[in-house]
Amino acid sequence: MTNKLKKLLVEKASSGTSPWCAYVYDLPALATHAQHMKQHLPQNCQLYYAAKANPDVRLLNTLAPHVDGFEAASAGELAHLNEQQFGKPLIFGGPGKTTEDLQQALNQHVACIHVESLTELKRLATLCANGSQTQTIMLRMNIALDGIAGSKLQMGGQATPFGLDPSDLGTALALIQESQHLEFDGFHFHSMSHQMSVENHLKLMERYFQINREWESQWHIRSKVLNVGGGIGVNYQCVDEQFNWEQFCSQLDELIKQHDLQTRQIRFECGRFVSAFCGHYVMEVIDLKQSHGQWFAIGKGGTHHFRTPAAQSHNHPVWVHRNGQAAVVHNSTANIVGQLCTPKDRLHHQLPVQELALGDYLVFTLAGAYAWNISHQNFLMHAPPQVVYLE
Ligand SMILES: Cc1ncc(COP(=O)(O)O)c(C=O)c1O
Structure with a gap:
């Protein structure tokens, strides 16, 4: 204490x-922790805060100078974040976005929308065409995670309502190409939360990097950004044994170099590990x-x-x-x-x-x-x- x-x-x-x-809430401790997280990330990595973890206005304001932006997972969160006028980019994800939700995101000129299904993609393409508005998007993908240890809360690597199935990727890319208004920024992956192991999380990052390369060559596309989600866990049982963020970041730096990804942006959208x-x-x-x-x-x-x-x-x-x-x-x-x-x-x-x-x-x-x-x-x-x- x-x-x-x-x-x-x-x-x-x-x-x-x-x-x-x-x-x-200890606000100086929050600021110090966020600074520490940001400072250890490799140069081409960004730290966004997933507001779903705690959208308290004082916490958000404390974090604002230390993060690259904020992730909203509903129209409500998006409106709440927008009201604060942080001057930082807002990105919008989450399953089941309605036409109204998407229109709100377009009206707010969010930096990026994470598309989670073909239905959403079609809704968004129609809205953008009707309003002659261009929107940057990422495709959230639910990929197979064979050989990678899971965690106690998985959003990917198995049947879930999150993201696009890889079998829909061709259709999604064709829809983006047809549209005059959707700008593809790259892929979004958030496969699990409660990750306690640095080694397993690095394996997950590596899988994301590999599949991105495969898809780039298969579909003749280029990802400017890879959103690798959040998911870093907090150890509630042994409070002195927490995820070693510094070690993770230094090994991630190596991994980024091995995969020749220094010129791409790697974006994290962490919640629990930031504010818990x-x-x-x-x-x-x-x-x-x-x-x-x-x-x-x-x-x-x-x-x-x-x-x-x-x-x-x-x-x-x-x-x-x-x-x-x-x-x-x-x-x-x-x-x-x-x-x-x-x-x-x-x-x-x-x-x-x-x-x-x-x-x-x-x-x-x-x-x-x-x-x-x-x-x-x-x-x-x-x-x-x-x-x-x-x-
Ligand atoms: C898409 C997405 N991004 C980020 C997060 C934040 O995860 P965490 O709080 O585990 O870092 C979640 C959590 O559910 C999520 O679903």
């Missing part, structure tokens, strides 16, 4: 206000009870604020911040749960605790990505958490 966070918790506990629960580390979700212990021999600590809040542990089916890393009351639980374990009337509202199963009392704070780390924004916030109509920004 950082000193700034500790100070905030001490201040909050001594303020005597009613039970507290909050997201706490800067966020904490804090719940105050409001009840402690025993049930059939097990302790339960009920925190203010729950999975309706912080669905990450339920979504990942994991025990989320958490610290206990003691607030000075006499401990009720000693050298035992406690299930950390929230205020919802469902047994699924559990954030940590049998957490070992030395001491725990009413009024203590449970501080969940790695809560800056796919947390508040993926939660079922209206279930039971509890009040939302506070949001505090450490500056």
Whole structure:
């Protein structure tokens, strides 16, 4: 826990206000981390932020100076990003784009649209022709990943609704050629999230580079950009053993040279690995009870604020911040749960605790990505958490 966070918790506990629960975002830590990511990438690589991981305006503004642009995966995200006027390119992906979504993207003059199906491609070609507007596009491809280890969340390498099947590539390229208004920039690949292995991710990059070369020679095209997606994982179990970004970047540099891709742009659109580390979700212990021999600590809040542990089916890393009351639980374990009337509202199963009392704070780390924004916030109509920004 950082000193700034500790100070905030001490201040909050001594303020005597009613039970507290909050997201706490460390903005300088986010800026430093994004800078670090960008600085280690090979020269011809770009870092975009996938806003779906956390579209909080203060986070986006903190990231803006350090990233090359932002990726939106819905018309809503696109409008939200556009409102901020970052002066950075916006790119638009995601399956199931309607005619209205595509028209909005055209009106906003997005830098690139990632086309995910032949239907989308036809819709876009028609809109562009009707409006005499040119649009840069990339084709998102779902390629075979034989021999490459998968992760726990795969969008590609198997039957999924994402991207184009390689068997549709010829038709897609013919449609682009027929259209006077679509500019092909290259291929987009986002095959998996939760990647924990540098070696496997490099193999994935290599597969993308190889297939791009094959397609360039087969179809007589040239990709200016390769969007290699996001997908770098966060280790929620061993928090000190995270994906080695520096090592990945230095080996990627070699790989780019081996494949003679120095003159192309390699674009990353990372979400989780960018914003997860800067966020904490804090719940105050409001009840402690025993049930059939097990302790339960009920925190203010729950999975309706912080669905990450339920979504990942994991025990989320958490610290206990003691607030000075006499401990009720000693050298035992406690299930950390929230205020919802469902047994699924559990954030940590049998957490070992030395001491725990009413009024203590449970501080969940790695809560800056796919947390508040993926939660079922209206279930039971509890009040939302506070949001505090450490500056
Ligand atoms: C197309 C696309 N790009 C980028 C991302 C961001 O992935 P991550 O947060 O794992 O980096 C996702 C996540 O679902 C995605 O679907």
